[in-house]
Amino acid sequence: MSEVATVTLDVCGLPCPAPLLGAKKLIDDLQPGQTLRLISDCPGTADDLFSWAKVTGNVVLGTEKLDGHKSAYMIQRAGGANATPVAHVTLDMRGVSCPGPIVQAKKLLDGMQPGEVLQLISDCPGSADDITSWAKAGAANLVFTHESGRGVHEFYLRKA
Structure with a gap:
């Protein structure tokens, strides 16, 4: 992930569903198209984020493995100029x-x-x-x- 996030949230050490709840709170405050870099060491975060993104229209642009058991997730707020195009x-x-x-x-x-x-x-x-x-x-x-x-x-x- 080479994109620079609008905001970063590190929730390492917090169990699920805390990473998802933190992501939701920050994403709700962002403008459409802006991004959040969420850093978590909770193994359930990925499944939670992908399921939540499908329901909300937000997009998980990518994931990155970090040191230890940490992962970073780049999440884009729905409705931006880079929103998912309509497929034929x-x-x-x-x-x-x-x-x-x-x-x-x-x-x-x-x-x-x-x-x-x-x-x-x-x-x-x-x-x-x-x-x-x-x-x-x-x-x-x-x-x-x-x-x-x-x-x-x-x-x-x-x-x-």
């Missing part, structure tokens, strides 16, 4: 290893109209790097990406 087609490739997600995404994108958006969901550990590199090579425009669950990434690709 969804391709769920969970359980398929790389390069399967890229191969299938290319097939779908080839049949789509310019400007249409493909939502690609993948849990392949290499998909984040592979799809970002593939898009940079000109295959499609990577409009938005985020981690929607533990190890599950969503990519929004616009056909050029």
Whole structure:
């Protein structure tokens, strides 16, 4: 995660649901599109945050393992300019290893109209790097990406 957060909250040492409650309080005070970096050592934080984000429309942009048992979560308040785009087609490739997600995404994108958006969901550990590199090579425009669950990434690709 290279993005600089609007605010950081360190809740290490506090058990669940304290990290989620702290995140909710701070996110509610942020403007749409602003971000919170939440640092927690509670093993249940990831599941709590991803479930909460689905219900609220906030986005967990990424996670990062820190020293010890700590993790940092970058959370974006819903409604910003970088909000999740509307997809015309969804391709769920969970359980398929790389390069399967890229191969299938290319097939779908080839049949789509310019400007249409493909939502690609993948849990392949290499998909984040592979799809970002593939898009940079000109295959499609990577409009938005985020981690929607533990190890599950969503990519929004616009056909050029």
